[in-house]
Amino acid sequence: MTRYVALLRGIMPSNPNMSNAKLRAVFEGLGFDGVVSVLTSGNIVFRSADTDVPALQERVQQALHRDLGIGGGTIIRSHQELRALLDTDPFPGLKHGRGTYLIATFLHSAPTEVTMPEQPDPRTRVVGYDQTARVFLAVVDNSDPGKTPDFMAWLDKTYGKDITTRTWLTVERIVKKLEG
Template sequence: MTRYAALLRGIAPSLPNNSNAHLRGVFERLGYDRVGSVLASGNIVFETDETDVPALERTIQEALVSDLGIGGGTIIRSLEELRTLLDSDPFPGLTHGRGTYLVTTFLKDGVAPPTGLPDDPDPLVQVVGFDEEARAFLAVIDNSEPGKTPDFMTWLDKTYGKDITTRTWLTVQRIVKKLEAL
């Protein structure tokens, strides 16, 4: 059995169909084992014998649309991939806080990795890099100006559309902890 995290895009916990109970129900109906949730923002952990990640992403996304009307996008990462990312310590000496967010933006499996980054870096963003194994951008966001979307995040959305999802570093750590406890 492989342990996975499904990182769901576009989840709004205030909507009735977006509750953790409803999301877990979809995964349980699909026959996955040891289904759990992390926070209320679309992070579902589970086990399965299935190893074809693109097929898992498609199956889960189709079920989310048909069962709950959620069409935001599904990105899957294994415990091994996420543990390796955490162990790489991409944010040495940095701390996630109210004004400075450490974030990881995951690309959907099968999406081509970047050939480069925007030429004009955003003053609100320090791009730490792109982790090839985890297929994830790592960045530090200056979040001291509420409501202002950094240009880098806009670039990610324009370049990859729904084939990405972003999590704070703290959330990635919580997901790994939950996966390891399964």
């Protein structure tokens, strides 16, 4: 059995249909084992014998839409992919905080070509792109909470809406759950 996490896009914990209990029930209904949630922002850890990740993503997304009316998007990564990502230590010496908000933006599938922003956002330092985990890594200065960094808008424009961002702390928590 392979251990996975489903990173769900557009989850709002205040919506009763998006509660962790209902999300877990959908995964359990699909026959997955070891289903647990991480935080309340749409991170569901599970085990499956299925190794076809694109098919898993589609299957989960269809069930979420059918059972709960959730159409936001599903991105699945294996424990192995996320463990390897953490082991690269992409943010050496940095601590997650207001001026150094460490983020990982996961793409639904591997792009045919990876591009970086032409005009770097002064509030964002792009650390790089990890091809194996299909994720952009960046450090954002979000000390001005009223402004969204241009980098996030660039990601949406360049790679579409089939992306989702997690803090590095959340990625670390997910890996801990995958290993627990």
